[in-house]
Amino acid sequence: MKKVCSIFLIQWCFVSGAQAESAVTPDMARTAARLIERAQTGNIAFELVQSLTTEVGPRLAGTPAEAQARNWAREKLERLGFENVRIETFEVPVWLRGLERARIVSPFPQPLRVTALGGSTSTDEQGVEGQVVRFPSLDSLIEADPGLVAGKIVFVDEVMARKRDGSGYGVAVQKRLRTAYVAQQLGAIAALIRSVGTSTHRFPHTGQMRPVSDSDGILGVPMAALSAPDADQLSRVLSYGEPVVVHLLVTPELRSPAQSGNVIAEIRGRESPEEIVLAGAHLDSWDLGTGAVDDGAGVGIVIAAARLLLEHLSEAPRRTIRIVLFGSEEVGYVGARDYTERYSEELPQHIVAAESDFGAGDIWRFDTRFPAKQLPYATEIAGVLSPLGIVRGNNTAYGGPDLRYMRESGVPVITLLQDGTDYFDLHHTPNDTLDKIGSADLHQNVAAWAAFLYLAAETEVYFRDTEATGVTGTR
Amino acid sequence: MKKVCSIFLIQWCFVSGAQAESAVTPDMARTAARLIERAQTGNIAFELVQSLTTEVGPRLAGTPAEAQARNWAREKLERLGFENVRIETFEVPVWLRGLERARIVSPFPQPLRVTALGGSTSTDEQGVEGQVVRFPSLDSLIEADPGLVAGKIVFVDEVMARKRDGSGYGVAVQKRLRTAYVAQQLGAIAALIRSVGTSTHRFPHTGQMRPVSDSDGILGVPMAALSAPDADQLSRVLSYGEPVVVHLLVTPELRSPAQSGNVIAEIRGRESPEEIVLAGAHLDSWDLGTGAVDDGAGVGIVIAAARLLLEHLSEAPRRTIRIVLFGSEEVGYVGARDYTERYSEELPQHIVAAESDFGAGDIWRFDTRFPAKQLPYATEIAGVLSPLGIVRGNNTAYGGPDLRYMRESGVPVITLLQDGTDYFDLHHTPNDTLDKIGSADLHQNVAAWAAFLYLAAETEVYFRDTEATGVTGTR
Numbered sequence: 001m002k003k004v005c006s007i008f009l010i011q012w013c014f015v016s017g018a019q020a021e022s023a024v025t026p027d028m029a030r031t032a033a034r035l036i037e038r039a040q041t042g043n044i045a046f047e048l049v050q051s052l053t054t055e056v057g058p059r060l061a062g063t064p065a066e067a068q069a070r071n072w073a074r075e076k077l078e079r080l081g082f083e084n085v086r087i088e089t090f091e092v093p094v095w096l097r098g099l100e101r102a103r104i105v106s107p108f109p110q111p112l113r114v115t116a117l118g119g120s121t122s123t124d125e126q127g128v129e130g131q132v133v134r135f136p137s138l139d140s141l142i143e144a145d146p147g148l149v150a151g152k153i154v155f156v157d158e159v160m161a162r163k164r165d166g167s168g169y170g171v172a173v174q175k176r177l178r179t180a181y182v183a184q185q186l187g188a189i190a191a192l193i194r195s196v197g198t199s200t201h202r203f204p205h206t207g208q209m210r211p212v213s214d215s216d217g218i219l220g221v222p223m224a225a226l227s228a229p230d231a232d233q234l235s236r237v238l239s240y241g242e243p244v245v246v247h248l249l250v251t252p253e254l255r256s257p258a259q260s261g262n263v264i265a266e267i268r269g270r271e272s273p274e275e276i277v278l279a280g281a282h283l284d285s286w287d288l289g290t291g292a293v294d295d296g297a298g299v300g301i302v303i304a305a306a307r308l309l310l311e312h313l314s315e316a317p318r319r320t321i322r323i324v325l326f327g328s329e330e331v332g333y334v335g336a337r338d339y340t341e342r343y344s345e346e347l348p349q350h351i352v353a354a355e356s357d358f359g360a361g362d363i364w365r366f367d368t369r370f371p372a373k374q375l376p377y378a379t380e381i382a383g384v385l386s387p388l389g390i391v392r393g394n395n396t397a398y399g400g401p402d403l404r405y406m407r408e409s410g411v412p413v414i415t416l417l418q419d420g421t422d423y424f425d426l427h428h429t430p431n432d433t434l435d436k437i438g439s440a441d442l443h444q445n446v447a448a449w450a451a452f453l454y455l456a457a458e459t460e461v462y463f464r465d466t467e468a469t470g471v472t473g474t475r
Numbered sequence: 476m477k478k479v480c481s482i483f484l485i486q487w488c489f490v491s492g493a494q495a496e497s498a499v500t501p502d503m504a505r506t507a508a509r510l511i512e513r514a515q516t517g518n519i520a521f522e523l524v525q526s527l528t529t530e531v532g533p534r535l536a537g538t539p540a541e542a543q544a545r546n547w548a549r550e551k552l553e554r555l556g557f558e559n560v561r562i563e564t565f566e567v568p569v570w571l572r573g574l575e576r577a578r579i580v581s582p583f584p585q586p587l588r589v590t591a592l593g594g595s596t597s598t599d600e601q602g603v604e605g606q607v608v609r610f611p612s613l614d615s616l617i618e619a620d621p622g623l624v625a626g627k628i629v630f631v632d633e634v635m636a637r638k639r640d641g642s643g644y645g646v647a648v649q650k651r652l653r654t655a656y657v658a659q660q661l662g663a664i665a666a667l668i669r670s671v672g673t674s675t676h677r678f679p680h681t682g683q684m685r686p687v688s689d690s691d692g693i694l695g696v697p698m699a700a701l702s703a704p705d706a707d708q709l710s711r712v713l714s715y716g717e718p719v720v721v722h723l724l725v726t727p728e729l730r731s732p733a734q735s736g737n738v739i740a741e742i743r744g745r746e747s748p749e750e751i752v753l754a755g756a757h758l759d760s761w762d763l764g765t766g767a768v769d770d771g772a773g774v775g776i777v778i779a780a781a782r783l784l785l786e787h788l789s790e791a792p793r794r795t796i797r798i799v800l801f802g803s804e805e806v807g808y809v810g811a812r813d814y815t816e817r818y819s820e821e822l823p824q825h826i827v828a829a830e831s832d833f834g835a836g837d838i839w840r841f842d843t844r845f846p847a848k849q850l851p852y853a854t855e856i857a858g859v860l861s862p863l864g865i866v867r868g869n870n871t872a873y874g875g876p877d878l879r880y881m882r883e884s885g886v887p888v889i890t891l892l893q894d895g896t897d898y899f900d901l902h903h904t905p906n907d908t909l910d911k912i913g914s915a916d917l918h919q920n921v922a923a924w925a926a927f928l929y930l931a932a933e934t935e936v937y938f939r940d941t942e943a944t945g946v947t948g949t950r
Contacts, residue, residue, distance in 0.1 A: 054711050057585030065585070110532030110540070110765070113905060201676055202764070202906045229908040233765070236529050289677070290585070290708070430588060431677045433704040 023377035032451040039447035045304035053290040061328035062094035082265035089261035090338040098251030114224035118208035127249030150187030166420035180220025194231035203429035211332025260327040269320040280355035282329035289432030298356035305449030317457030340405035355400020361419035367397035412463035498852035514922035520779035528765040536803035537569035557740035564736035565813040573726030589699035593683035602724030625662030641895035655695030669706035678904035686807025735802040744795040755830035757804035764907030773831035780924030792932030815880035830875020836894035842872035887938035
């Protein structure tokens with residue numbers, strides 16, 4: 001045992017020595033270390049992001065551009081040597097942005113920079129005009145006296161916290177998900193929110209209101225996000241104490257459902273091809289930017305990592321590695337739902353799933369969602385990743401937005417958590433463009449993904465409780 | 476002499492001991508040091524920028540908003556206790572932005588972020604569509620074969636250099652000033668330029684093409700600036716080697732001349748009120764942002780500095796300090812021309828002029844444009860400024876855009892040169908908003924300006940060659 005304890009394997013040795021059944025054999029650890037080394041000397045992730053964001057650009061769910069992105073992905077995946085490359089289509093309602101303008105009418109006339117939120121209804125062609133009533137938080141709007149809100153434009157001015165792990169988003173996004181409907185119930189004529197995001201630049205952040213799938217016929221008032229400097233400005237103008245009147249024009253259209261789809265590709269497992277290690281990212285993007293960090297980066301990372309295995313392993317791993325590039329993530333995980341329904345019978349054979357959808361920052365933490373008795377395996381894998389500066393995290397991994405339904409159905413998920421300190425500066429803004437990623441920025445990500453995918457597909461252990469779920473495997 | 480050589484005065488003492496006639500007496504040096512100290516513990520510069528950018532916001536030359544800014548300035552200056560506060564009006568052609576949209580039609584359809592450049596002609600309502608021909612520089616366009624350009628959209632992709640002293644701008648701005656006219660002569664149908672600016676964000680920078688005053692009836696093709704990421708993208712798409720077709724719609728309007736104006740206020744000199752020390756900034760701004768760094772900051776700095784003298788000096792300085800807030804700077808120094816013509820007879824009595832129009836960065840260099848024999852005075856003043864981290868610079872000072880005609884007519888100018896490393900990230904973009912300035916960011920500027928204005932107005936020396944220009948003064 002001691003013989004294989006190179007500097008890179010010390011942590012693995014320490015861990016694996018402490019338990020009877022091992023997820024990572026010495027040979028596997030060596031192979032993973034080699035993959036890590038190779039990923040860091042160069043891989044195709046950036047090239048893929050560049051190609052997708054240049055040749056397709058923005059690719060909103062259900063649009064011809066998203067279809068173009070699927071064709072792009074299929075062609076790339078086939079050329080790179082993956083197997084079973086396929087597009088699996090489904091339908092999605094199409095929401096298209098129209099005009100979007102806002103201005104302070106009084107007391108200090110001036111334009112405001114806004115963007116309509118996904119799913120927002122349209123104002124009429126003349127727009128709406130009304131007095132603004134500000135709420136420091138969604139909660140304060142929810143508790144508001146309808147008499148103060150009726151006939152007015154509500155403005156929810158809650159500020160999102162900047163956090164390395166992105167945890168500010170889950171809190172802040174509530175106002176995007178709920179304000180238009182709460183405002184409608186209170187009799188408001190329109191709603192403005194401070195953008196869900198951390199950019200201090202003059203970019204409003206778009207994003208979906210209530211997911212398409214959750215629609216219950218209540219459409220909400222027309223709603224737009226203000227950039228942070230514009231929210232500051234509106235707040236400051238309100239602080240003078242005079243009535244503030246704003247004019248808002250947004251003319252998005254909700255069109256009949258159109259085709260969207262997921263793109264799937266595999267490295268077929270050499271021994272247990274029916275067992276799936278799923279590597280996800282999403283192919284669609286918002287329309288304002290070119291979807292470089294959200295989620296061109298994820299597309300590049302997972303494909304490049306899997307490609308590294310194709311190139312550098314002498315044979316396929318034991319299990320199947322399945323790349324799933326989800327469609328229509330941004331508008332409510334529609335591709336994720338389609339995948340989960342389509343593969344419902346195979347989900348028990350999904351060994352583990354992960355998604356890369358948090359930009360281009362380095363991975364710093366390895367989170368899992370495994371049953372307690374499987375946790376030693378997580379520790380072993382974390383040991384292999386630690387030379388990349390990745391620490392073992394918690395066991396409440398989120399996995400990624402497109403893993404939501406899989407996670408709920410019991411598929412073990414992990415998160416290779418990226419540093420997202422700056423992610424929400426770009427996310428859902430026009431500024432999400434290729435230049436925000438350096439050509440070597442993705443190397444560490446690809447290294448961690450390649451190592452993880454290899455280990456998960458090669459190991460003989462399971463990350464779920466096989467007795468409880470009735471999974472049958474090779475042991 | 477030694478007695479007054481406190482730690483703050485050492486450099487002054489050293490210098491003043493070396494020459495017979497001194498610009499700065501020990502009393503003056505002490506007063507300047509006190510003004511510097513007071514400025515740094517608080518002043519009203521930020522408050523002024525906040526008020527102007529909030530209550531007026533964007534204030535394009537010749538618009539009602541610019542008139543509003545003049546009223547704002549007059550009221551503030553009167554309230555702050557300045558004398559002879561007045562608005563001096565003149566007319567300026569009014570250029571108003573309309574729609575602005577661009578997209579790549581083929582081979583990779585996607586939108587591009589553009590903004591029309593000041594003075595640009597309009598496309599028709601349908602826009603123009605044509606093949607793009609790229610030039611790496613304005614020079615290469617000038618030398619182009621008309622056969623390669625005729626019927627096409629030219630794209631001048633020159634990159635501006637980021638420099639602390641802003642010297643990249645003078646070079647880069649040439650493409651904004653000249654491309655539309657050169658392109659027209661070569662038979663192009665429209666022009667795109669990479670924005671004159673250093674922002675890597677997705678903000679196109681606007682700015683004037685040929686100054687209004689230089690118009691010769693040649694109107695140029697419709698012209699727009701691409702943000703840097705969009706210029707990168709267009710360049711990248713062109714690099715695939717296929718013909719690239721772009722659609723451009725810009726619908727600005729050139730309206731009949733309307734009123735603009737300068738706002739003037741004074742601290743009347745106690746002994747030689749006819750001698751003027753001019754402190755300038757400009758009141759107008761581009762329409763995209765709220766004109767915080769360009770030039771709300773300058774407005775705040777010069778008013779706050781002069782106000783400090785009003786508050787902390789027991790009597791007015793010997794000479795008059797004249798604040799001039801120029802109108803219509805952005806569209807071609809129209810207010811500067813009006814001022815110079817209006818005061819042509821008094822220009823010989825303009826002792827020195829300076830303008831603050833380079834944002835909110837700290838001042839790091841003191842440049843002058845004095846006759847050689849007056850240079851020792853510059854050295855003395857530099858000594859007083861040195862505790863602020865300001866070094867003595869060159870004697871080829873630019874002074875500021877609105878000092879152009881005064882400088883040409885022989886008025887000595889100085890530049891309190893700010894660190895402009897980041898200035899062109901914001902300049903002429905929607906992102907030029909108040910939040911880019913911290914409440915204490917302007918203190919050092921105000922300190923330097925207060926000291927300089929005081930010294931220049933109190934000293935008995937002249938900064939021009941009085942024998943050559945026939946200036947008569949108190950000595």
